[in-house]
Amino acid sequence: MPELLSIKNLEVSLKNPTNDKRGKVLRGISLSLGEGQRVALVGESGCGKSMTALSILNLLPQPPMEVTGGTIHFKDKDIHRFTREEWEAIRGKDIGIVFQDPITSLNPVFTVGVQIEETLRKHLNSSETEVRQKTLNLLAEVGLPDPKRVIGQYPHQLSGGMCQRVMIAMAIACGPTLLIADEPTTALDVTVQAQILELVFKLTQQNKMAVLLITHDLRIVKGHADRVVILYAGEVMEEGTPEDIFVHAQHPYTEGLLASMPQFEQKGKELVSIGGVVPSPFEDLPACVFANRCPKVKDKCRTEKPEFVLNKTGHGVRCFYPSEK
Ligand SMILES: Nc1ncnc2c1ncn2[C@@H]1O[C@H](COP(=O)(O)OP(=O)(O)OP(=O)(O)O)[C@@H](O)[C@H]1O
Ligand code: SF4
Ligand SMILES: [Mg+2]
Numbered sequence: 584m585p586e587l588l589s590i591k592n593l594e595v596s597l598k599n600p601t602n603d604k605r606g607k608v609l610r611g612i613s614l615s616l617g618e619g620q621r622v623a624l625v626g627e628s629g630c631g632k633s634m635t636a637l638s639i640l641n642l643l644p645q646p647p648m649e650v651t652g653g654t655i656h657f658k659d660k661d662i663h664r665f666t667r668e669e670w671e672a673i674r675g676k677d678i679g680i681v682f683q684d685p686i687t688s689l690n691p692v693f694t695v696g697v698q699i700e701e702t703l704r705k706h707l708n709s710s711e712t713e714v715r716q717k718t719l720n721l722l723a724e725v726g727l728p729d730p731k732r733v734i735g736q737y738p739h740q741l742s743g744g745m746c747q748r749v750m751i752a753m754a755i756a757c758g759p760t761l762l763i764a765d766e767p768t769t770a771l772d773v774t775v776q777a778q779i780l781e782l783v784f785k786l787t788q789q790n791k792m793a794v795l796l797i798t799h800d801l802r803i804v805k806g807h808a809d810r811v812v813i814l815y816a817g818e819v820m821e822e823g824t825p826e827d828i829f830v831h832a833q834h835p836y837t838e839g840l841l842a843s844m845p846q847f848e849q850k851g852k853e854l855v856s857i858g859g860v861v862p863s864p865f866e867d868l869p870a871c872v873f874a875n876r877c878p879k880v881k882d883k884c885r886t887e888k889p890e891f892v893l894n895k896t897g898h899g900v901r902c903f904y905p906s907e908k
Contacts, residue, residue: 584617587658587761587793588639594652595634595643595817597864606864608634608648609817610872613891616793618760621784623796623804625840626814629861632797635814636765639795640678641670657761676706679754679792681783683766685746689738695722695749696734699756706757721752726782744775748782755786762787765797780807801840805829813837816862816872819891823898831898833905835877871902879904 595609609631616622624632637643639655641662655662657673665673674680682688690698699718703709709717722730725748738746747767754762764783768776784807787794796808804811804825811828813821813836821827821834832838839857859876862868869875869885877884883903893899 584620586615586656587618587620588614588616588795589656590614590635590639590653591655592653593635593638593655594650595631595638596649596651598647598649599865600647604865606866607817608864609638611653612814612817612819613653614812614819614822616761616795619787619791619793620810621787621794621796621808622810622812623798623808624812624814625798625801625804627799627840627861629863630814631817632799632814633765634817636680636763636795636797639763640674640680641665642674672706675702675753675759676757677759677761679757679759679762681747681750681754681762681764681767684770685743685750686738686770688750689746691738694735694737695741699749699753702753702756717756718752721756722749724755724786725749725752726778727752742775743771744779747771747775747779751779751782751786755790755792758790759792762792762794763797764794766799767796768803769798769800776803801828802844813840816868817864818872819899819901820873821898821900821902822893823896827896827898831908833898833900833908834902835879835906836873838906839876839878 591613592611593609594611597606597608599606612635624635626632634643634648638650643650696718699721700714703714703717718734719730722733727733727745727748767783768779771779780803783794798804808825811823811825812819813834815836821832821837828837832841843856857876870888871884874880874884889901889903891899891901
């Protein structure tokens with residue numbers, strides 16, 4: 584499968600404006616997506632998922648954030664060499680984006696039709712009649728009932744789920760090769776979440792789009808990803824196929840995430856969860872960044888850094904004492 588996106592050893596740091604101290608947000612992340620591949624990036628709140636997405640889009644809040652190392656290639660081109668014009672052409676056309684909060688991501692003063700049409704006009708050379716027709720088609724494609732009515736409505740007249748469908752219509756309007764969906768369902772009701780995910784995956788499959796699905800919820804990854812990357816404190820802890828992660832997890836952090844997933848069989852039982860929280864970028868961490876929360880920690884973990892070790896089948900883990908399953 585030809586490579587579409589390749590991130591190597593990406594480092595992002597953060598400056599504290601009060602004392603100029605630098606913190607580490609991403610500590611050397613590597614991750615790649617092939618054409619049409621579905622990759623899920625999973626980890627708790629604050630582990631660096633959104634900053635990874637914003638780095639790919641060259642939209643990091645700079646300052647206080649800064650890329651301090653590594654490379655990102657999109658279609659074999661180093662994205663840091665793109666000009667402003669190239670970025671304008673790529674964002675929204677080659678790379679579609681869906682963020683967490685559909686209501687605030689849409690502009691409240693314009694109808695949804697105007698917002699989708701603007702995206703189409705910006706990137707495609709189409710007549711006004713074509714733009715209108717394409718917008719109606721997109722609204723139908725994302726499952727909105729009565730596109731002719733919805734096209735003239737404002738975001739506040741639609742539900743959260745409908746707004747997210749509009750956001751998805753905008754993200755796929757120009758036929759991107761990569762869709763980045765950063766917690767696309769977190770703000771929605773559970774039943775709507777499932778419908779939106781189904782829609783994202785139906786559309787990406789139909790249009791052969793690659794998708795980087797970002798989530799803190801491992802449950803939604805099941806059945807929706809070809810590869811899963813587990814992130815903690817700005818480092819990749821484990822990576823593999825869904826089977827590697829759900830059935831043969833080797834890293835204590837992945838095991839903790841799995842144990843905190845409510846299982847059908849566990850109904851009524853207390854949920855097991857990982858004690859503690861993700862450290863702040865300014866915290867001084869032990870050599871293994873998970874050591875302070877790890878149930879298997881040994882002295883070595885605090886002084887020596889575990890390497891990310893990839894086996895022959897592409898299952899990778901960063902731990903001195905991985906589980907064998
Ligand atoms: N604009 C900002 N200024 C300063 N620090 C920030 C900013 N945005 C994020 N951070 C910090 O950077 C770290 C990584 O944040 P990031 O938003 O990537 O986390 P995340 O994994 O997306 O979390 P969530 O699941 O809550 O969205 C966190 O410690 C966060 O507090
Ligand atoms: S290296 Fe040690 S502290 Fe880190 S995850 Fe493995 S066992 Fe836990
Ligand atoms: Mg985020």
